[in-house]
Amino acid sequence: xxxxxxIVLSSILFCLGLLGFLVRRNALVAFMSIELMLxxxxxxxxxxxxxxxxxxxQVAAFFVMVVAAxxxxxxxxxIMMIFRTRRSASVDDENLxxx
Amino acid sequence: xxxxxxxxxxxxxxxxxLSIAAGAGMVFSRKPVHCALCLAGLMCCLxxxxxxxxxxxxxxxxxxxxxxxxxxLFVFTMMMIGVDSVDEMxxxxxxxxxxxxxxxxxxxxxxxSAVGHGILTGSQGLAQANGQAGNVRSLAxxxxxxxxxAFEATAALLITAALAAMVLSHGEPLVGKERQRxxxxxxxxxxxxxxxxxxxxxxPGIYARHNSVDHPALLPDGAxxxxxxxxxLAARGAVIVDKGRLVAPTVRADQALADVHDEQHGILxxxxxxxxxxxxxxxxxxxxxxxxxxxx
Numbered sequence: 001x002x003x004x005x006x007i008v009l010s011s012i013l014f015c016l017g018l019l020g021f022l023v024r025r026n027a028l029v030a031f032m033s034i035e036l037m038l039x040x041x042x043x044x045x046x047x048x049x050x051x052x053x054x055x056x057x058q059v060a061a062f063f064v065m066v067v068a069a070x071x072x073x074x075x076x077x078x079i080m081m082i083f084r085t086r087r088s089a090s091v092d093d094e095n096l097x098x099x
Numbered sequence: 100x101x102x103x104x105x106x107x108x109x110x111x112x113x114x115x116x117l118s119i120a121a122g123a124g125m126v127f128s129r130k131p132v133h134c135a136l137c138l139a140g141l142m143c144c145l146x147x148x149x150x151x152x153x154x155x156x157x158x159x160x161x162x163x164x165x166x167x168x169x170x171x172l173f174v175f176t177m178m179m180i181g182v183d184s185v186d187e188m189x190x191x192x193x194x195x196x197x198x199x200x201x202x203x204x205x206x207x208x209x210x211x212s213a214v215g216h217g218i219l220t221g222s223q224g225l226a227q228a229n230g231q232a233g234n235v236r237s238l239a240x241x242x243x244x245x246x247x248x249a250f251e252a253t254a255a256l257l258i259t260a261a262l263a264a265m266v267l268s269h270g271e272p273l274v275g276k277e278r279q280r281x282x283x284x285x286x287x288x289x290x291x292x293x294x295x296x297x298x299x300x301x302x303p304g305i306y307a308r309h310n311s312v313d314h315p316a317l318l319p320d321g322a323x324x325x326x327x328x329x330x331x332l333a334a335r336g337a338v339i340v341d342k343g344r345l346v347a348p349t350v351r352a353d354q355a356l357a358d359v360h361d362e363q364h365g366i367l368x369x370x371x372x373x374x375x376x377x378x379x380x381x382x383x384x385x386x387x388x389x390x391x392x393x394x395x
Contacts, residue, residue, distance in 0.1 A: 001108045003222045004215055006152070006270075008117045011210035013122050013141075015203050020126035022199040025191075026184065028126075028177055029134050035169065036122060036138065039145055040156075050152045055234075058154050059241045065164050066253045070260035072169050076176045077267035083180040084270065089135030094189050 006047040016042035027079050027089050031072075038068045110151035118144035131184065135173050142166045154226040156235045301327040314345070321346045 017040060021035030042061040049057025083089050120142060124137035146161040190196055229237050242250050250386045277285075286297040303312045323345070329338035 001105055003110065003218050004150070005111060005115070007218065008211050008215040009118070009148075010113075010118060010186055011207060011215060012330060015207040016119070016122040017211065018128055018206065019199065019203045022203070023126070023196060026131055028180070029386060030171065031136055032125060032138050035165075036125065036141065039142065039165070043145060046149055046152045046154050046157060049154070050225060051218055051220070051222040051227060054228045055225065055237055055241055058157055058234075058238060059246055061157055062238070063152075063158065063246075063249060063253060064243070067159060067256065069164055069169060070253075070256050072172055073260045073264045074267070077264040080176060080180065080211045080265050085135050094350075097249055 003047050003051045007044055008031055008038045010047065013037075025092055025093065027082070027091050030091060031079070033067050035068060035072070044088055049069040107151045110265050111145055114144045114147045114151070118148070122354060131177050132174070133171060138173075139166055139170045142170065154234065155228075303327045303329075317345060321349070 014037050017033045017036030020036065021030050024030050024033065042064050045057040045064070047057075049055060071098075079089065086093055086095040118141050121137045125134045125141065128137065130133055134239035142161060142165040142189040146158050146166070150158040151372045197315055225234070232240070236386065286295075289295045303316055304314050313332050316324040317325050
């Protein structure tokens, strides 16, 4: 099967994640969109590993997963803390640094 | 003979559209819970795609790490911060949505047309790279061999992230917890000043009929005991305060007893003993002869 199809699918998923990140105002949903983008990049890593016939791409995808897990932990803790002080999970309300 | 449709192609053409549909659902559904559900489905689809690309280790890791751990964290956080919050559809920056749509569409066209036709050779497959050892062992050789420093760095990163999460989510209480001794002293002071009862509040519920916390306790005279129901429930209006309903069974039982009393012309079995003097009743209740011996 033509591996380009996987790359196209990965591109579409990445663009969906970007769209969600730029459009959605809920901090949690924006965060999920980032996860979607990371996963799209992972898919292309695995595809290229398959195309080139070595496992480095799979190792890279594995490391991306680990970093994404760490990122989720810290990001959700930050969202929780902001929610505790501002009583809102919307990214529009986090404007304290602007003034 | 080379089959026209491989298992990989079948998996791709089932899971690919599904994952795109799930991604679109995540971006366009307004409730965060639906978004999380769509994302979990998308992770499962991607795991299947990894399996179709000869990556069994990543297939399992994807399901465990993303669908299991990351999505669980997301849903857990969502439960704590407003699960029913719906995204407001007001644009804070004018024309942001249109500009975003155009930019994303442009990027999609660019990626699909440029990168999406970039692979000219067919895929080599991983049979040679996996070799005799298999996928998981070959990956382990790489992770603990060539990439061992990156691996150690991820260990440090994970520990830092765990510490950061604990520090960030830890909240110092503004007022200290009241210990037993402080509570005792406060209650005694209140008793001296206002005469408030220093004992514990009466427990709610009516014995043998209701044991729910929204039923107030009754005092011996049938009045409702104050403070037997917590103030929050009382303020919410969830408390049954219809005293007539609460004491109705007791009244009914009293009435039934009185009716039997009237039917028996004032004499009920055992009533003579009850109405007699306490000492007498006690002695006559003792069966057999000894009673007579004591009271000659």
